[in-house]
Amino acid sequence: MLDSELKERPARSPQLPKYNDLHCRANSLRGSVDEHKASYAPVESARRVLLLLQALNAQRIATIGSLHQVTGLSKSTIVRMLETLISEGYVVRDNFVGGYSVTSKVVSLASGFSGAPLLIEAARSRAVALTNDIKWPVSLGTLRDGHILVSFTTAPISPWSYPFPVLHRFLDLELTAMGQCYLAFCDDEERALLLNALTQQRRGQGKPFDAARVLRDLRVTRKRGYARVGGPRRVFDFVAVPILDGQRCSACMGVGFYRTAVASDRIVESVIQPMLETASAIKVDMRNLNSSGY
Known part of the structure; x- marks a missing residue:
C-alpha cells in the first residue's frame, strides 16, 4: 500500500460555481494548462439542468420542495425542467409516492466515463x-x-x-x-x-x-x-x-x-x-x- 486508508469525505449539496471561479476552456491549445480563461460565458440553462440532475440523482425520491431547497432554483423553473427531462426519458414521476426519480437512462450519460x-x-x-x-x-x-x-x-x-x-x-x-x-x-x-x-x-x-x-x-x-x-x-x-x-x-x-x-x-x-x-x-x-x- 502506498498510503493508509482514508475516511471518505461527506457528500455536499451541489452548487453552481460563480462564473469567475470556473476553470474551463473548450478551445485550449493542445498541451496547454491555462484553464482559467473561459471561451464564453456558461450557458445558464444548461448549468441549471445539470444541477437539477445532480440533485435528483442524490435523492431516491425527490419533490419539488426538496429540489428547490437543495438547488435554490425557483419551483416553476424546476417544474419546467422536470417535464423536459421526463419527455427525454431521464426522469419519471412516481404517482404512488408523489415524487420524482431518475431512470436507468441516466447511466448512458456515464457510458464513456470509466477506466x-x-x-x-x-x-x-x-x-x-x-x-x-x-x-x-x-x-x-x-x-x-x-x-x-x-x-x-x-x-x-x-x-x-x-x-x-x-x-x-x-x-x-x-x-x-x-x-x-x-x-x-x-x-x-x-x-x-x-x-x-x-x-x-x-x-x-x-x-x-x-x-x-x-x-x-x-x-x-x-x-x-x-x-x-x-x-x-x-x-x-x-x-x-x-x-x-x-x-x-x-x-x-x-x-x-x-x-x-x-x-x-x-x-x-x-x-x-x-x-x-x-x-x-x-x-x-x-x-x-x-x-x-x-
Missing part, C-alpha cells in the same frame, strides 16, 4: 503538477490487450520532452518500466494469466522467456515500490510506480529522463519519491470520485 477517463480526471492535475516540479514528462498507462496503453502524458508541457511519440503507445509488459510495474503490483491471479500469455507470445516469436527470472525481478520491484528500466547503453532511463485503487493496481505512472541528466544517487530523491507521493495523492482522489457515484 482510463476516470483515471485521467483523478490524475491530470497531479501529473501536471509533478511535471512542473521535476520537469520530466509524466505518462499514465492502463492494461489493454496484454500491453500497457499510454492514455495520458504531460510531454507537451515538459521542457525536456522525448524525441518520440508517447501518447497511445502500447508498451511491452516484460521490457518496459510501466509493464514491469503493472506485473509487480497486480494480483497473483492476474499476474499468472499475463505471464502465461507472455510465454505463449514469446514462443510464437521464437524468443526465449524465463518466467522464473521475471518473477524474481518482480518481487524485487514490488519490495522497493517502483520499477526501473535503463542501463549504461541506454540514452533514457524509465521508472514507474503503481496507482492503486484500494489494493488493486488500476494503472501505472511512468517518467523517463536522459540517463546523464540525473545523477544515479539522486534518482530516488528527485524523481521516484515525488512520483510515489503523487501516486498516493491520486489514489485518494480516485477514492473521492468513486464515492461520488462514478
Whole structure:
C-alpha cells in the first residue's frame, strides 16, 4: 500500500460555481494548462439542468420542495425542467409516492466515463503538477490487450520532452518500466494469466522467456515500490510506480529522463519519491470520485 486508508469525505449539496471561479476552456491549445480563461460565458440553462440532475440523482425520491431547497432554483423553473427531462426519458414521476426519480437512462450519460477517463480526471492535475516540479514528462498507462496503453502524458508541457511519440503507445509488459510495474503490483491471479500469455507470445516469436527470472525481478520491484528500466547503453532511463485503487493496481505512472541528466544517487530523491507521493495523492482522489457515484 502506498498510503493508509482514508475516511471518505461527506457528500455536499451541489452548487453552481460563480462564473469567475470556473476553470474551463473548450478551445485550449493542445498541451496547454491555462484553464482559467473561459471561451464564453456558461450557458445558464444548461448549468441549471445539470444541477437539477445532480440533485435528483442524490435523492431516491425527490419533490419539488426538496429540489428547490437543495438547488435554490425557483419551483416553476424546476417544474419546467422536470417535464423536459421526463419527455427525454431521464426522469419519471412516481404517482404512488408523489415524487420524482431518475431512470436507468441516466447511466448512458456515464457510458464513456470509466477506466482510463476516470483515471485521467483523478490524475491530470497531479501529473501536471509533478511535471512542473521535476520537469520530466509524466505518462499514465492502463492494461489493454496484454500491453500497457499510454492514455495520458504531460510531454507537451515538459521542457525536456522525448524525441518520440508517447501518447497511445502500447508498451511491452516484460521490457518496459510501466509493464514491469503493472506485473509487480497486480494480483497473483492476474499476474499468472499475463505471464502465461507472455510465454505463449514469446514462443510464437521464437524468443526465449524465463518466467522464473521475471518473477524474481518482480518481487524485487514490488519490495522497493517502483520499477526501473535503463542501463549504461541506454540514452533514457524509465521508472514507474503503481496507482492503486484500494489494493488493486488500476494503472501505472511512468517518467523517463536522459540517463546523464540525473545523477544515479539522486534518482530516488528527485524523481521516484515525488512520483510515489503523487501516486498516493491520486489514489485518494480516485477514492473521492468513486464515492461520488462514478
